[in-house]
Amino acid sequence: MDFAIGGIAAAGAGIFSNPFDVLKTRMQLQGELQAKGQHAVFYKNAVHAAYVVAKNEGIRGLQKGLGAAVVLHAVRNSVRLGGYSMLENKGYLTNNHGETILYKSFIAGALTGAAGAFCGSPLFLIKTQLQSQAAEHIAVGHQHHHKGVLAAVKEIYGSHGIKGLWRGVSGTMVRALAGSSAQLTSFAVSKDFLREQDILKGRPLVISITASFISGIIQTVVITPFDLVSTRLYNQGVNASGDGLLYKGIGDCFIKTWRAEGFFGFYKGIGPNYLRLAPHGALCLVFWDLLKELQMKYIPTKKVDSL
Incomplete structure (x- = not known):
C-alpha cells in the first residue's frame, strides 16, 4: 500500500507540473556547450518560453511527453516514496519522540530516490526526448522526431536493445x-x-503545504546542475553503437559544460525548474500525506520501536 500511495500521489502531481518540465528542458538544452552570447536565445525566461511554445506549437505543446511523464512519476515515486514511507513506518527514521533523525532520513531519501530513478529511467529518457521536440525554427538540442511514447520505445529498443532504454541511467541516479x-x-x-x-498546531494540511514549498527551494538549488546534466545525457544523439555523440558519461558532461558555459551554465532553466518542482513537490507530498492519513485511518499499520 505504501508503494501504491507514493505512485498515485506523484502521478496526480505530474499532470500539473509537466508544462514547466517542458520549459525547463528547452532552456537547459538552449546554447548547449556554447558560451553566453554565442548562440540564439529562443527562450528568455519561463514566461517568455511558455509564450513561444504556445505560439509556435499550440497549447498542447506545453504538455509534450505528458503520458511518459505521468507513468514515470508513478513508477519512480512508488519506489521512492513507498520505500521511504515503509522505513518511516517501521521507525527507522525517527527517534523515540517521533522526531526525524537527519542523517537517517538523508540516507533513506538518497537510496530510495536512486532506486526509483533506475526503475523509471527509460521513461525519463523518452519524456526528455519528446519534450525537446519543437518546431524547427525554435528547436534546441538534438531532435529525435519520435511520434509518441510507444513509437519511441520501439525505435530505441529496436536499434539498441535494453541497454539503449537505460542509456543515461547514471546521470538520473546521481x-x-x-x-x-x-x-x-x-x-x-x-x-x-x-x-x-503555536499558530500552526492542529493544521496538518497547512503544515504539509508550507513544508513542501520550503523543501522545493532547497531541492531546486541542489538538483538543478544534476538535472541539467541528466537532461543532456538523455537527449544527446547516439551513433550506431548507441554511444553518445556529445558526452561519454556524467563526468564528461559536467566537465564539458563547465568549460563551455561556466558555473551559471549549470543553472540554466532554474526558474521553470523551481516552478515545476515546487508545485509538483507540494502536490505530491501533500497528496502523499493525505493518502497516508487515510491509510492510517482505514488500514492501520503497526510501527516498531526506533532503532
Missing part, C-alpha cells in the same frame, strides 16, 4: 541521490519545526 535526499529530508525536518509553532 540526480535522484541529490534531489530526493534534499527534498525528503528538508520536508520532514520542516514539518517537525512547523508542528512546534
Whole structure:
C-alpha cells in the first residue's frame, strides 16, 4: 500500500507540473556547450518560453511527453516514496519522540530516490526526448522526431536493445541521490519545526503545504546542475553503437559544460525548474500525506520501536 500511495500521489502531481518540465528542458538544452552570447536565445525566461511554445506549437505543446511523464512519476515515486514511507513506518527514521533523525532520513531519501530513478529511467529518457521536440525554427538540442511514447520505445529498443532504454541511467541516479535526499529530508525536518509553532498546531494540511514549498527551494538549488546534466545525457544523439555523440558519461558532461558555459551554465532553466518542482513537490507530498492519513485511518499499520 505504501508503494501504491507514493505512485498515485506523484502521478496526480505530474499532470500539473509537466508544462514547466517542458520549459525547463528547452532552456537547459538552449546554447548547449556554447558560451553566453554565442548562440540564439529562443527562450528568455519561463514566461517568455511558455509564450513561444504556445505560439509556435499550440497549447498542447506545453504538455509534450505528458503520458511518459505521468507513468514515470508513478513508477519512480512508488519506489521512492513507498520505500521511504515503509522505513518511516517501521521507525527507522525517527527517534523515540517521533522526531526525524537527519542523517537517517538523508540516507533513506538518497537510496530510495536512486532506486526509483533506475526503475523509471527509460521513461525519463523518452519524456526528455519528446519534450525537446519543437518546431524547427525554435528547436534546441538534438531532435529525435519520435511520434509518441510507444513509437519511441520501439525505435530505441529496436536499434539498441535494453541497454539503449537505460542509456543515461547514471546521470538520473546521481540526480535522484541529490534531489530526493534534499527534498525528503528538508520536508520532514520542516514539518517537525512547523508542528512546534503555536499558530500552526492542529493544521496538518497547512503544515504539509508550507513544508513542501520550503523543501522545493532547497531541492531546486541542489538538483538543478544534476538535472541539467541528466537532461543532456538523455537527449544527446547516439551513433550506431548507441554511444553518445556529445558526452561519454556524467563526468564528461559536467566537465564539458563547465568549460563551455561556466558555473551559471549549470543553472540554466532554474526558474521553470523551481516552478515545476515546487508545485509538483507540494502536490505530491501533500497528496502523499493525505493518502497516508487515510491509510492510517482505514488500514492501520503497526510501527516498531526506533532503532
